[in-house]
Amino acid sequence: MMENPTKFIVEPNKQEVFIIREFDYPREMVFKAHEDPELLVQWLGPDNRKVKIDYYDSRTGGSYRYLICNQAGKEVAAFNGVIHEVTFPERIMQTFEYEGLPERGHVTLDTILFEDLPGKRCKVTIHSVFRSLSDRDGMMQSGVETGVNEGYVKLEKLLALMGSIA
Amino acid sequence: MMENPTKFIVEPNKQEVFIIREFDYPREMVFKAHEDPELLVQWLGPDNRKVKIDYYDSRTGGSYRYLICNQAGKEVAAFNGVIHEVTFPERIMQTFEYEGLPERGHVTLDTILFEDLPGKRCKVTIHSVFRSLSDRDGMMQSGVETGVNEGYVKLEKLLALMGSIA
Numbered sequence: 001m002m003e004n005p006t007k008f009i010v011e012p013n014k015q016e017v018f019i020i021r022e023f024d025y026p027r028e029m030v031f032k033a034h035e036d037p038e039l040l041v042q043w044l045g046p047d048n049r050k051v052k053i054d055y056y057d058s059r060t061g062g063s064y065r066y067l068i069c070n071q072a073g074k075e076v077a078a079f080n081g082v083i084h085e086v087t088f089p090e091r092i093m094q095t096f097e098y099e100g101l102p103e104r105g106h107v108t109l110d111t112i113l114f115e116d117l118p119g120k121r122c123k124v125t126i127h128s129v130f131r132s133l134s135d136r137d138g139m140m141q142s143g144v145e146t147g148v149n150e151g152y153v154k155l156e157k158l159l160a161l162m163g164s165i166a
Numbered sequence: 167m168m169e170n171p172t173k174f175i176v177e178p179n180k181q182e183v184f185i186i187r188e189f190d191y192p193r194e195m196v197f198k199a200h201e202d203p204e205l206l207v208q209w210l211g212p213d214n215r216k217v218k219i220d221y222y223d224s225r226t227g228g229s230y231r232y233l234i235c236n237q238a239g240k241e242v243a244a245f246n247g248v249i250h251e252v253t254f255p256e257r258i259m260q261t262f263e264y265e266g267l268p269e270r271g272h273v274t275l276d277t278i279l280f281e282d283l284p285g286k287r288c289k290v291t292i293h294s295v296f297r298s299l300s301d302r303d304g305m306m307q308s309g310v311e312t313g314v315n316e317g318y319v320k321l322e323k324l325l326a327l328m329g330s331i332a
Contacts, residue, residue, distance in 0.1 A: 013179070014181075015180070015181060015295065016180065016181065016297075061229040061248060063227040063248070081250065082229070082248035082249060082250050082261070083248060083265070084225060084247065084248050084261045084273055085270070085271070085273075087270075091271065093261075093271065093273055095250045095259075095261065095275065097250070104251070105251070105254075105257065105259065105277065107250055107251075107259055107275065107277075108275075109261065109273065109274075109275035109295065109297070111271065111273075111297065127297065129181065129275065129295050129296070129297055131182075131275070131277065131293065131295055137322070154263070
């Protein structure tokens with residue numbers, strides 16, 4: 001089966017990025033895999049990395065923090081944010097901050113939109129808004145494309161598993 | 167005494183706004199007046215309006231919701247958000263959403279920066295990042311300039327009072 005491609009839209013002079021990916025599964029399932037921390041840890045992030053939840057209160061008004069660890073279990077990155085809105089199965093809006101930068105405050109506002117497609121498929125759009133162009137360009141240079149792609153391949157495998165259990 | 171002016175920086179084709187105002191009071195006091203809901207209700211918003219707190223958990227990971235009411239006590243607007251960071255006396259980062267729009271999701275990421283100036287004065291910069299240009303332009307057309315200005319005049323009066331009590 002052909003893999004669904006991930007599309008990054010990074011326009012010049014815009015402090016935003018769109019990441020668009022289709023999945024061969026219904027949006028309710030794909031939403032669940034984003035909302036439930038126990039599912040999220042099974043697919044988020046690049047290959048050869050493990051996600052460890054520090055805390056994850058997955059609801060409107062909640063907040064989260066998770067670590068990315070290498071195969072030896074050593075923390076290599078940490079991320080945190082607050083959750084503005086969780087509307088099943090349509091939309092998650094949250095802030096997002098990578099803790100590894102020399103100073104705090106390089107936060108994004110991320111909207112994850114889940115749209116129905118015919119044939120029990122769906123489209124996921126991440127819209128990230130940055131505080132500056134340089135924040136955006138810094139993020140794009142950090143290897144985020146590889147990480148997102150590899151994560152989505154793992155997500156498709158998890159969805160296949162969820163589909164066969166359901 | 168001359169009133170400190172409020173400066174709005176709204177550049178073409180940028181999905182952001184900067185609002186800059188100096189105050190003749192130390193930043194610790196001005197920060198406190200932004201952080202403490204009991205002080206915030208005394209100055210926030212335009213003249214002839216009252217702020218009523220629904221909830222306000224003023225800390226990193228907290229969230230808030232408040233109503234703007236007319237003189238008769240009738241609600242005319244409501245706002246809510248989640249609080250990404252509260253760092254005394256430097257910075258508050260939070261999301262912000264006006265609930266009166268036809269659809270949800272027109273959220274901003276707001277950073278309020280408090281900087282020391284010589285002579286026990288300070289500078290407050292609000293940096294609002296919008297999900298789109300049209301979100302920004304809609305906000306600017308909503309009379310926000312008048313509301314912010316009138317609020318800041320009330321804030322200066324409150325600071326004078328706080329200064330005379332302290």
